[in-house]
Amino acid sequence: MSQPPPLGGPNATHTPAQIRRNRLIFLAVVLVLAGMVTFSALGPYDTEDQSATLKAGDCFQNVGTDKAAKTKKLDCADPHADYKVLKMVENAVVDTLACSDVPGTTGSLTRSGSGKWFVVCFEDNDEKGEK
Template sequence: MSQVPPQSGLNVSYTPAQIRRNRLILLGLVVVVAGLVAFSAFGPRDAKDQSAALKVGDCFENIGTNKAAKARKLDCADPHADYKVLKMDKNGIVDTFSCSDVPGTTGSLTETGPDDSFVVCFKENDEKGGR
């Protein structure tokens, strides 16, 4: 009679301790991922953005990007104060309507959201100190 050759492949058997350890590692990873998702969704927002606090005559620097602007309010003589607020429209949602009647406007910053919507009309700050 001939013998059947052993099947190739892995024959892995885990001890109960290894199974428990693997489950704990998996549970730990799930908790970490869930924590990161919760923090990104409900965590603190960028407190540096001072756009909503700007008033006419204030100067600011854009610390965000052109598509996602974030204003940092500065003294108008500060060399980093690139822009000066000409109008703050707390009820505005469309910059072309809010800023079209403001002479000297070279740009606008618009924030729309469920809690707060406004438009800031601004121009380049010609009072800033030299760099």
């Protein structure tokens, strides 16, 4: 009875071509994993909340949720600019009180940014373009 060929181990010999191929495969796997980590960390989208930069007349889109809104400042003609800022009230905590005297207000959001509180009073944007 003959013996089976040896499996890969400490005595296995690999040709230089096999070693190069294995190194290239390893490098490709590392690059793909690094790309996936970078993409998930940076992403193709901007998720930073821009509420603190809004002022009266600016338009924005909520890129978050209704309970955890994140604003993205846009041109008012942009088809995704759903809301228009009517008033930015600094050092305010209660949005219903801060926006109660602002005519046309359909919504508001309260934020704490850079150690200060502010409220954004807004309405639906009638200037946005068609999709």
